[in-house]
Amino acid sequence: MRFPVRNWLWVTYPAAVAVFVVVSLSFMGSARSSLSQVTSFGEAAETESKIAVLREKLSLLSTVNVSQESEDLELFSKAVLPNKAIWLIVSEIKTAATEAGVTLVGYKAAGVGDVKEASESAELVENSGMALEVSLSGVTMESLASVLSSLERYLPLVSITKLNYQEGSAVLEVEGAWEPWVKLEGETPLPDFRTGVGEAKRRLEDFTSFAGSAEAVGESGDTTLNPF
Amino acid sequence: MTTINLAIKRHEDVQKLDRVRRIAYSVTTTALVVYIVVTAGFLGWWWYTSFQRGRANEELEGLLNQVTAMSQQEAVARRLASKAASVTSYLDSRWEMGSEAQFYSTAVLMPVAWDYDGAEGVASLTVNAGQAAQIDEFVNSLAPRYTRVRLMSINWTPETGWVGTVAVGGKK
Numbered sequence: 237m238r239f240p241v242r243n244w245l246w247v248t249y250p251a252a253v254a255v256f257v258v259v260s261l262s263f264m265g266s267a268r269s270s271l272s273q274v275t276s277f278g279e280a281a282e283t284e285s286k287i288a289v290l291r292e293k294l295s296l297l298s299t300v301n302v303s304q305e306s307e308d309l310e311l312f313s314k315a316v317l318p319n320k321a322i323w324l325i326v327s328e329i330k331t332a333a334t335e336a337g338v339t340l341v342g343y344k345a346a347g348v349g350d351v352k353e354a355s356e357s358a359e360l361v362e363n364s365g366m367a368l369e370v371s372l373s374g375v376t377m378e379s380l381a382s383v384l385s386s387l388e389r390y391l392p393l394v395s396i397t398k399l400n401y402q403e404g405s406a407v408l409e410v411e412g413a414w415e416p417w418v419k420l421e422g423e424t425p426l427p428d429f430r431t432g433v434g435e436a437k438r439r440l441e442d443f444t445s446f447a448g449s450a451e452a453v454g455e456s457g458d459t460t461l462n463p464f
Numbered sequence: 465m466t467t468i469n470l471a472i473k474r475h476e477d478v479q480k481l482d483r484v485r486r487i488a489y490s491v492t493t494t495a496l497v498v499y500i501v502v503t504a505g506f507l508g509w510w511w512y513t514s515f516q517r518g519r520a521n522e523e524l525e526g527l528l529n530q531v532t533a534m535s536q537q538e539a540v541a542r543r544l545a546s547k548a549a550s551v552t553s554y555l556d557s558r559w560e561m562g563s564e565a566q567f568y569s570t571a572v573l574m575p576v577a578w579d580y581d582g583a584e585g586v587a588s589l590t591v592n593a594g595q596a597a598q599i600d601e602f603v604n605s606l607a608p609r610y611t612r613v614r615l616m617s618i619n620w621t622p623e624t625g626w627v628g629t630v631a632v633g634g635k636k
Contacts, residue, residue: 243478246485250492257499264503270510280513283520290527293538300537305544312547316554377569377578385562393554396561397582401575409582413554418546426538429545436548439555 293426308433314391314445315436317414320366321392325412327446328390329370336382341371346409367397367411375406391445559585559635567609573602586633588616592625599628606632 317324326343333340346367372383380401387394387410398409531538559582568575568589577590593599599618606613611634618628 243481246488250488253492253496257496260503280517280520283517283524287520287524287527290524290531294527294530294534297531297534297537297541300534300541302537302540305540309540309544309547312544312551316547316550377565377574381562381565381569384565388558388560388562393551393558395554395558395582396580399561399578399580399587401578403576413550415547415550417543426541427545429541429548432548432552433544436551440551 289425296426296428308437311440312436315393315413315440315443317366317392317412318417320412320414322366322368322412324392324446325366325368325394325410328387328392328394329368329410331446332383332386332390333372335386336379338375338379338383339373341373341405343368343370345369346411365411366414367409370408370410372406372408373404375401375404377401380406389443391440391443393443564635571602572605573598584633585635586612586631589630589632591628591630593628594625596620596626596628599626602628603630606630609636610634611636 322345329343330340346365346369372380375383384396387396393413394410395413396408397411398407400407561580564587568578573591573593575589575591578587579589580587591599591602593602596618599615603613603615610632612632614631616629616631618626620626
């Protein structure tokens with residue numbers, strides 16, 4: 237009896253479809269790494285967030301006028317020196333004492349002892365602040381008020397960290413503000429500096445820069461920056 | 465004699481086979497259509513996200529190049545932010561001694577001695593007075609300016625009169 241092949245020809249259709257499905261699935265399986273990116277929503281979201289950060293940063297940077305901002309930077313550097321120009325503090329004290337009519341008896345670096353000893357020890361000089369111990373004579377409370385008020389209106393900024401006043405004399409410890417330039421490797425987002433700069437400029441409006449303070453303003457430091 | 469009609473059985477077998485064939489065709493066609501639709505949808509979505517991702521990467525690279533080109537502006541901006549913060553912070557933390565001295569020079573009693581320690585944030589004032597009540601008045605005048613005011617000692621001698629020592633701290 238002949239096998240009725242004709243009766244089973246219809247099997248070729250489902251078989252062909254099955255082969256097609258298997259072959260196409262194996263093809264897509266071989267491209268699994270490329271196709272799996274469809275489901276990597278985290279990576280796409282990270283890219284979008286980086287783009288948003290960079291757009292915001294660019295919009296802020298596009299408003300930076302280097303020449304004008306450099307003038308503000310110079311003003312702030314006169315207020316908070318980038319190096320220990322202690323001779324400026326001495327000039328301030330001398331001027332304030334002269335204007336108030338008191339006598340500057342003497343001064344020395346505070347907390348360091350003899351200045352000569354400090355210069356022989358680089359570590360000692362490096363670790364010391366920018367402070368002076370100042371002795372005044374012929375002082376009254378009114379003239380002391382004049383000296384202190386004058387000092388607190390000069391640039392670079394100073395603060396009185398210690399005071400010992402007896403009628404006729406006073407010993408002050410005057411500390412100057414300084415902060416070295418830092419290496420800019422921060423990974424922090426670019427701050428919106430305008431508000432802070434405006435506030436600082438407003439507060440320094442009535443201050444007087446000392447002649448020679450510009451020479452004390454130096455600039456150094458790397459500008460290696462993380463773009464984010 | 466009994467006759468077995470095999471034609472009926474053969475007809476039934478053909479009908480069964482035909483039914484199986486129709487069911488197989490239906491299931492296969494349905495499965496094929498579903499498979500094509502799902503695969504087409506998946507591939508379409510893949511193509512779309514790949515296109516978007518490529519575009520986002522190009523934009524990211526472009527923005528990075530622009531930011532790198534503005535490194536000078538960024539350096540100035542960061543230094544400005546840092547210096548401005550230093551200035552503001554320094555002024556905020558500084559005790560304005562000039563205004564203190566101005567106040568003492570016009571106070572009820574002008575101090576004859578004044579000791580101030582910035583690290584501790586405290587000061588000691590010594591006043592001379594003809595009457596003890598004046599020292600009290602002086603102490604009371606300090607209360608609006610400082611959170612801590614304390615009369616440490618009060619003495620009287622024929623040579624100096626009333627001498628009071630007041631400790632103050634925590635400027636308001």
